[in-house]
Amino acid sequence: MIDTALLIAFLASTAGAATPLVVASMGELVTERSGVLNLGMEGMMLVGAVTGFGVTLATGQMWLGLLAAMAAGMAMSLIFGFLVLTLQTNQVATGLALTLFGIGVSAFMGRGFVGQTVERMPQLTFPLLSEMPFVGPLLFRFDGMVYASVALVVLIGWMLARTRLGLVIRAVGESPHSAHAIGFPVIALRYGTVLFGGAMAGLGGAYLSLALTPMWVEGMTAGRGWIALAQVVFATWKPRGVLVGAYLFGGVTVLQFHGQGLGLAIPSEFLSMLPYLATIVVLVIICRNPQTILLNKPMSLGQNFKAD
Amino acid sequence: MSRLEKRPEPSRRMMLASPLIAAAAMLLTGSVLFFFLGQEPLRAFHVYFIKPWTTLYGVGELLLKATPLILCGVGLAIGFRASVANIGADGQLTIGAIAAGAVALYFDQVEAWWVLPLMLAAGALGGMLWAAIPALLRTRFNTSEILVSLMLVYVAYHLLSYLVHGPMRDPDGFNFPQSKMFSESATLPLLVEGLRVNAAFILSLLAAAAAWFFCKHTFAGYRMQVSGMAPAAALYAGFSEPRNVWLAFMVSGALAGVAGVGEVAGPLGQMQPSVSAGYGFAAIIVAYVGRLHPLGVVLSALLMSLLYIGGETAQIELQVPSAITGMFQGLLLFYLLAADLFIHYRFKPRKRHLPAVVGEAA
Numbered sequence: 001m002i003d004t005a006l007l008i009a010f011l012a013s014t015a016g017a018a019t020p021l022v023v024a025s026m027g028e029l030v031t032e033r034s035g036v037l038n039l040g041m042e043g044m045m046l047v048g049a050v051t052g053f054g055v056t057l058a059t060g061q062m063w064l065g066l067l068a069a070m071a072a073g074m075a076m077s078l079i080f081g082f083l084v085l086t087l088q089t090n091q092v093a094t095g096l097a098l099t100l101f102g103i104g105v106s107a108f109m110g111r112g113f114v115g116q117t118v119e120r121m122p123q124l125t126f127p128l129l130s131e132m133p134f135v136g137p138l139l140f141r142f143d144g145m146v147y148a149s150v151a152l153v154v155l156i157g158w159m160l161a162r163t164r165l166g167l168v169i170r171a172v173g174e175s176p177h178s179a180h181a182i183g184f185p186v187i188a189l190r191y192g193t194v195l196f197g198g199a200m201a202g203l204g205g206a207y208l209s210l211a212l213t214p215m216w217v218e219g220m221t222a223g224r225g226w227i228a229l230a231q232v233v234f235a236t237w238k239p240r241g242v243l244v245g246a247y248l249f250g251g252v253t254v255l256q257f258h259g260q261g262l263g264l265a266i267p268s269e270f271l272s273m274l275p276y277l278a279t280i281v282v283l284v285i286i287c288r289n290p291q292t293i294l295l296n297k298p299m300s301l302g303q304n305f306k307a308d
Numbered sequence: 309m310s311r312l313e314k315r316p317e318p319s320r321r322m323m324l325a326s327p328l329i330a331a332a333a334m335l336l337t338g339s340v341l342f343f344f345l346g347q348e349p350l351r352a353f354h355v356y357f358i359k360p361w362t363t364l365y366g367v368g369e370l371l372l373k374a375t376p377l378i379l380c381g382v383g384l385a386i387g388f389r390a391s392v393a394n395i396g397a398d399g400q401l402t403i404g405a406i407a408a409g410a411v412a413l414y415f416d417q418v419e420a421w422w423v424l425p426l427m428l429a430a431g432a433l434g435g436m437l438w439a440a441i442p443a444l445l446r447t448r449f450n451t452s453e454i455l456v457s458l459m460l461v462y463v464a465y466h467l468l469s470y471l472v473h474g475p476m477r478d479p480d481g482f483n484f485p486q487s488k489m490f491s492e493s494a495t496l497p498l499l500v501e502g503l504r505v506n507a508a509f510i511l512s513l514l515a516a517a518a519a520w521f522f523c524k525h526t527f528a529g530y531r532m533q534v535s536g537m538a539p540a541a542a543l544y545a546g547f548s549e550p551r552n553v554w555l556a557f558m559v560s561g562a563l564a565g566v567a568g569v570g571e572v573a574g575p576l577g578q579m580q581p582s583v584s585a586g587y588g589f590a591a592i593i594v595a596y597v598g599r600l601h602p603l604g605v606v607l608s609a610l611l612m613s614l615l616y617i618g619g620e621t622a623q624i625e626l627q628v629p630s631a632i633t634g635m636f637q638g639l640l641l642f643y644l645l646a647a648d649l650f651i652h653y654r655f656k657p658r659k660r661h662l663p664a665v666v667g668e669a670a
Contacts, residue, residue: 039454043638079642083642083645083646087645087646087649088649088652089645089646089648089649090645092393092454093596093641093645094642094645096395096592096641097593097638097641097642097645098638100589100590100592100593100634100637100638100641101634101635101637101638101639101641101642102638103586103589103634103638104631104632104633104634104635104636104637104638105634105635105638107629107631107634108629108631108632108634108635111629111631218631222462223458223459223461223462226455226458226459227459229455230452230455230459233452233455267470267474269466269467269469269470269473270466270470272466273462273463273466273467276459276460276462276463277459277463279455279459280441280445280451280455280456280459280460283445283451283452283455283456284445284449284451287449287450287451287452288448288449288450288451290450293450
């Protein structure tokens with residue numbers, strides 16, 4: 001029989017594991033909606049993780065750490081933006097370069113932080129609500145980022161669907177040439193979405209080193225940047241899909257910590273493979289119907305634009 | 309302000325020069341970085357980039373590190389030419405190492421010439437098997453080969469970790485997560501006594517030569533190049549995309565697998581929790597810096613190998629963190645991509661009215 005307390009712990013830690021994916025994927029989603037594919041997520045998250053950790057360690061202020069992580073992610077994405085948008089380099093190759101660079105930079109920056117810890121991001125508690133049985137631990141005992149990430153999904157969803165800015169971003173992603181012809185600043189707008197993507201990747205990375213495991217370990221994203229990229233495909237470029245996907249994957253990720261308690265007698269290494277295998281399986285399910293992808297994918301995704 | 313002007317046709321000269329420009333820019337950045345780390349730039353530069361070449365042992369280490377980079381880089385370059393992005397060479401390398409390790413440990417007591425060839429075959433097959441997954445999913449279900457091959461890297465790492473902690477662990481090894489040392493007949497012969505560089509280096513050169521022949525002189529190689537450069541023309545000519553995807557993944561998977569064999573049957577001599585120092589990822593840079601040309605790959609692999617060895621030397625002699633190696637690797641690719649701008653564009657300085665002034669003076 002599965003223990004109720006254990007089940008609650010499992011479900012609650014799912015939210016923690018899902019949150020960095022939600023935040024990072026939402027950034028990439030906005031970037032991709034404007035037609036730019038940034039494969040540098042893993043690198044930007046790592047640099048965000050190490051910067052957030054370092055600044056929090058030095059100042060004792062977690063909010064400064066989070067801000068610095070966003071700035072670091074933006075700085076990384078600015079390199080990408082300059083190469084891709086201004087110098088017209090290949091998006092796939094440049095994104096890969098950004099990831100490889102980020103792995104190196106974060107290891108370099110973090111060499112003094114190994115073995116240190118900061119105080120974990122505090123849980124919010126709500127009077128009465130947090131004390132309720134079952135519902136309390138499941139809904140009202142998370143840190144602020146968990147709630148903020150859900151708000152982010154709602155906000156971005158509204159922005160893309162209902163505002164002028166969202167309309168322009170989508171127009172640029174579908175047809176940069178037409179958007180340019182009617183006077184939208186395609187390159188400036190793409191710089192904006194790329195920088196936003198970088199900020200969110202940095203923030204998602206910082207959540208790893210400040211909330212999920214409050215320490216710095218080299219390469220601690222362990223492929224989450226790539227999973228975040230895959231999330232955007234699962235979600236067929238729709239914000240609410242990101243939320244569903246990320247919580248699914250959060251659940252699969254925490255299985256490895258709760259596997260034995262839940263009665264799964266499998267070596268831990270195999271449970272650790274699950275998030276990656278699940279990513280592949282869901283990608284196949286989504287992509288096997290080419291229409292879902294073709295109908296939703298921004299038409300100009302991955303193609304450079306240069307005004308003549 | 310000067311502005312960029314599109315060249316009427318791509319500059320061949322820039323195509324060859326841009327890797328050199330990128331390397332020079334990276335070395336310059338490196339010197340600046342050393343300066344900020346409180347090192348005397350010239351001395352640091354010498355230790356990092358020159359010293360490894362000055363001893364025979366250093367050269368041996370350079371060739372040793374270049375071996376997996378050439379093997380993986382050549383395979384990836386063939387795929388990249390056809391726009392098939394295999395990013396998971398590190399996973400294919402790991403599975404190749406596991407397959408070869410399984411053969412070595414199974415035939416531990418056998419002393420025969422055929423153990424090594426069997427290991428190489430197993431390694432190549434293992435790499436191909438791992439590469440077949442993204443190829444199959446791409447051709448059957450249209451799933452991004454970039455994401456799938458990458459996810460499989462992490463799966464391969466965990467599989468290796470499981471094996472060295474469990475079934476492959478040395479029973480007399482005091483519980484260390486590593487296998488027994490491989491027997492003599494399961495170890496690659498050294499090229500020169502006293503150096504660590506082994507026969508896999510020769511294999512890597514043969515692979516590069518074969519790849520050069522394939523790209524230059526076979527119809528399949530031509531088909532792949534057309535598909536990469538002009539997808540519409542390839543479609544019109546009836547060239548099959550799935551065939552390119554399969555070919556690219558099988559070749560690069562096999563070569564990455566052999567690279568894995570070169571590590572476990574070479575310098576490591578046993579199964580360990582990690583068999584690759586990120587060679588599969590560094591090989592992406594190697595392939596691009598080598599202009600996706602097999603011979604260019606050999607040269608850029610040597611440059612990349614120098615970054616690894618130089619990083620180790622600098623760590624020992626200058627107490628500079630070896631993590632800068634990864635930074636240099638990424639920077640190199642950034643600079644290359646930026647320098648490639650000049651293949652298609654050139655600077656056009658803004659016209660000034662100097663001639664008129666000169667005319668008046670005369």
